[in-house]
Amino acid sequence: MSSKVFSKIVVASAAFLTTFAAFAQETAAVxxxxxxxxxxxxxxxxxxxxxxxxxxxxxxxxxxxxxAYDAIARNPAAYDKIFTPMIIGLALIESIAIxxxxxxxxxx
Numbered sequence: 001m002s003s004k005v006f007s008k009i010v011v012a013s014a015a016f017l018t019t020f021a022a023f024a025q026e027t028a029a030v031x032x033x034x035x036x037x038x039x040x041x042x043x044x045x046x047x048x049x050x051x052x053x054x055x056x057x058x059x060x061x062x063x064x065x066x067x068a069y070d071a072i073a074r075n076p077a078a079y080d081k082i083f084t085p086m087i088i089g090l091a092l093i094e095s096i097a098i099x100x101x102x103x104x105x106x107x108x
Contacts, residue, residue, distance in 0.1 A: 046104035053100020060093045 068086035072079050 042107055046107045049100050049104040049107065053097045053103075057093050057097040057100075060096075061090055064089050064093065 064086060068082050071082050
C-alpha cells in the first residue's frame, strides 16, 4: 500500500472517529428529538444478532449439504460415510444460530 493511500485512510478514520465526540449528546435530549431510546437500540441489535447468525448458518448449511450431496452423487457407495458426519456438522452449524438467539435474548 502506498504512503499516499495510507495517509488518506488515516485522515479519514481520524475524521470519522472524532465526529462521535463532537456530536455527543445527552440521552434524554436525543430521545426527545429523534425518538431513539435504549429499548429501540437494544431491539435493533437483538434483531441484527439473530439475522446475521441465521444468514451465516443458512449459507453454511447450504454449502455443507450441497457438498455432501454432490459427493454422494459421485460415489453412492460412500453414503454411510458421508451422511452421518454431514448431519453432525449441520447440527453444529445450527447451534451457532441458537447461540445468536441466546445473545439476542440476553441483549433484550
